[in-house]
Amino acid sequence: MNKNKIAQFRTQLESVRSELLGEVEKSNQFMKESETGQIADISDDAARTYNRQLEGELGEQEWKKLKQVELAIKKMDDGEYGVCAQCEETIPEARLKIVPYTEFCTQCLEEMEKNPKATSVTEPDSFEEN
Template identity: 50%
Template sequence: MKQKESEKYLSKLMEIRTGMGIDAGIGSNKGKKFENGPTPDIADEAVETYAKDIRMNLGEQEWQKFKLIEEAIDNIKNGCYGLCAECENPIPPARLEIIPFAKFCVNCLSKMENNSGSARTDTLQ
């Protein structure tokens, strides 16, 4: 994906996140539990507490949306934004225009829905 397109999607994602009432002070690598024991320092602990506060203030679906937005922002930074997490093919731009935090292409999402035996009730991905 070209840098100009990535910047456009980054702007959309930031706008959605701001609309959720969440500032840019937390990234997806912040606020995660540390796997190797206690939190390394007080700043990291504060970020983790902030993430917990956000989660308590959002409903479950909004929390899932927030996590998808953060993951999409990370993917833009890592240069892999717009690729399906299942088949790794590009997600069509028309889909990303509607759901800029989409994680799967329509084909893979349909297959997952069919394999689950019932239609998904949330369409965030």
């Protein structure tokens, strides 16, 4: 994926993130994020407090989404954005456009939905011999 596209997705991700964070941080300090453009140089303690605070104020769905968004941004920094965390195939851009913070390709996601407990192991349906 070229840098321009990554930059576009990053903008998208960052706006999703500030939307989510905006809900809890309206009256709070906005960490050091507004200064540096990214979460940086916060101690473990500060990060834990921050996470707890957010976790308490965001619903479970929003919290999960936020984590996915942050992971996706981190992957961009690592040059691994757009790669399925399960099968390591490239996630189609069409899918990323809809869900830019997705971790998995459509195929893996479907598998997981069919098999929520076994993400990587395919369990044969109890089939009997003969």
